[in-house]
Amino acid sequence: MDRSQKEAVVAELNGVFNDAAVVVVAEYSGLTVAEMTELRVKMRDAGASFKVTKNRLARLALDGTDYSSLSSKLKGPVGIAYSSDPVAAPKVATDYAKGNEKFIVIGGAMGATELDPAGVKSLASMPSLDELRGKLIGLIQAPATKIAGVLQAPAGQLARVLAAKAEQG
Known part of the structure; x- marks a missing residue:
């Protein structure tokens, strides 16, 4: 060399x-x-x-x-x-x-x-950088999923009540 x-x-x-x-x-x-x-x-x-x-x-x-x-x-x-x-x-x-x-x-x-x-x-x-990114995205995404579930719950309950009344009458 x-x-x-x-x-x-x-x-x-x-x-x-x-x-x-x-x-x-x-x-x-x-x-x-x-x-x-x-x-x-x-x-x-x-x-x-x-x-x-x-x-x-x-x-x-x-x-x-x-x-x-x-x-x-x-x-x-x-x-x-x-x-x-x-x-x-x-x-x-x-x-x-x-x-x-x-x-x-x-x-x-x-x-x-x-x-x-x-x-x-x-x-x-x-944990590696990719693992940390995955965990962070999971943490950020979880509240949005829970909010969507909570917002859909009353509409689903109302639909079930109306369906039960329709079967009765």
């Missing part, structure tokens, strides 16, 4: 760090190519990405971003998971770490807030 390629990688990573809502650092030592591919597919399906880069280039890319505190975690064979949804990358990384002991979550950051492995795990347990 020559100097211009390294500069391009640093610029690309710097853009990733500036756009990401959350970054998770994980050790992947001992994973096979098939396991790494499986991890990347799961990340992509959740709207996140997993990238393995040279630690020195990643440290250079971290300078000037909110995630500069992650420089100390970039030691040894580590990969970076990131997403624009604050829950997607931590959720996939934590779930994958449960099923594979070779994949270890070291920590992460959400903006300028540094997270330890327990912080990443607690972030992963939160």
Whole structure:
């Protein structure tokens, strides 16, 4: 890799760090190519990405971003998971770490807030943005449904009374 390629990688990573809502650092030592591919597919399906880069280039890319505190975690064979949804990358990384002991979550950051492995795990347990939107729509829609039911009830009762009188007479 020559100097211009390294500069391009640093610029690309710097853009990733500036756009990401959350970054998770994980050790992947001992994973096979098939396991790494499986991890990347799961990340992509959740709207996140997993990238393995040279630690020195990643440290250079971290300078000037909110995630500069992650420089100390970039030691040894580590990969970076990131997403624009604050829950997607931590959720996939934590779930994958449960099923594979070779994949270890070291920590992460959400903006300028540094997270330890327990912080990443607690972030992963939160509902995703889509789940929150669904709950919010359900809460907003419920009162309207109840109001419509209450407004229709008297008319329905009146119709039943009139039908009963018609049967009698």
